[in-house]
Amino acid sequence: MRFKYDTKVYDEINVTPLLDLAWNLLIIFMVMATATVQGISVDLPRASSAPSLAKPHTRAITITADGRIYLDTVGVSLAELEAQLATAKAADPKLPVVVKGDKGVSYERVIEVLDVAKRVHISELGLVTDKLVK
Template identity: 55%
Template sequence: MDVGGGRKAYNEINITPMVDLTFVLLVIFIIMTTASVQGIKVDLPKASSAVNLAKPKTIAITVNDQGQVFMDAYPVTLAELEARLRTEKATNPEVPIVLKGDQVVQYGKVTEVLDLLRKLELNKVGLATGKSN
């Protein structure tokens, strides 16, 4: 069918732009879901000035409200933590460590972890806090 001036009428919808948009949205969704940081949720105590210690090779040690110790989101005993930290220190003696302790955890458990870090002579240790209101 001719619609004046030699142009043809289209009786089908071109869905190529919609397919392109679907693929772009799919790629964005995949990137956003894999970019989330894994970790153990703890209720951090508040501080007047919070320092951001996030670096690519930073080790996160977490003590949750039940007193369980985690290294990079994996539960460990103090003996396992010591073994893993010795391995990390062998590869990088100046490895930075961030210690996160829930505000209701017993002070002694955090002190045990700090004593272990001092024993291994790991001196780049930061205590994570939340922002004050």
Template identity: 55%
Template sequence: MSADVKTELTPFDDINVTPMLDLAYVLLVVFIILTTASVQGVKVRSPVTQAANNLAKPQTRAITITADGAVYLDAYPVSMEQLSASLAQYKAANPALPVVLKADATAQYDKVMQVLEVAKKLDITEIGLVTKRAQSE
């Protein structure tokens, strides 16, 4: 007769958690990327122009004017007085303060002029106007 082959079941001493940690790290990275990508500020429809170089420099402050006339400084709603005070503080820290003005195409022209007047009073000369690039035909 043949000898009985005895199979012995041994319990696992440890569980390999490396694949589970790999999955956790991938999910963490995806969560971080999606969270930071979703914070973009206030959405407006920018007017269309042929200008191509509308790049903001580091330390640039963004002023946004929505279609209903609300004014935002770096995605925070502000009044004209608050805008003037905040820009004065930034200007004191950085004399060559660059500012980017991003207004909705249907925004009131008066609001845009008020913001430009605030910048003029504070002697802010580096102002960029954000627009969309026109489609070439």
């Protein structure tokens, strides 16, 4: 029994697998590009104009309504917050930090967090608010 082999030379590359890969990478890029500063969900106070403060490598300090403090998504004490911010500040002298305080949190607790940022010499500090809807 003889087999007939196809002796045709293919001079084109099959790009279908490459297109599948490109679509997958595009979807992953779109999902990652829309991600913002991570953190704990809190009920933010409203402001008349709230400019975007998010920059690459921004650290978020979140204060919940019951006074707990989170650095990004990890719960910390004031001493741990100061140590971790000092380490991050040593790595990036222009470290941007945003403070997200629940509108029901004690004003004193927010001031304690701002004092920690001042002791660590954080120069780029912002307070996160919701935009006022008219």
